[in-house]
Amino acid sequence: MTQARSLPSNPPDIAGIAARLDRPIVLVGLMGTGKSTVGRRLATLLGTGFVDADEEIERAAARSVSEIFAQFGEPHFRDGERRVIARLIGERHGVIATGGGAFVDPGTRALVLEQAVAVWLDCDVETLVERTARRNSRPLLRGGDPHEILAALHAERAPLYAEAHCRVVTDDAPHHATALRIIEALRTCL
8 A cells, every 4th residue: 555644745747647547536534534625626636527425325315424324324324325436436436535434344345446546544533533523414423522433433444444555644734735645645556
């Protein structure tokens, strides 16, 4: 797995990297790592489309992710999520942001690893707590202390996220800088 933490010393050849992409980029990682926000910026830099899998799930189900979790439970949600991500990959969207638990599902993970370029956006737990506190739409954080929940999720999921083709550490850098880190990581893992 390729890892990027700092900005490249020379700007990456964005057009060259975009030309080498022959499959979608799928951003994976815990909630709050910036998959959707950075994903939009990355797609713009690469001159390709962007889609948020959670938004597509909500559109397909005519319900919010929180409502799906509450009404049908996590297993039902993960099954629908896997089908939506398979459709998005098949439609060849350039950059796909997934929900935090998508890559944890073995079937979804295998699909992404085989048919896309998986990029793990990683972040320290303290920053995740700060970022996720900005929105009250995280079903997994409603049952207790967000720091404890995120620390447990990070410990549990990191070995699975580590199967991604690339790892990029996000921090409080501007979204543009993080998108450039992803492009630099793609240069070495494509």
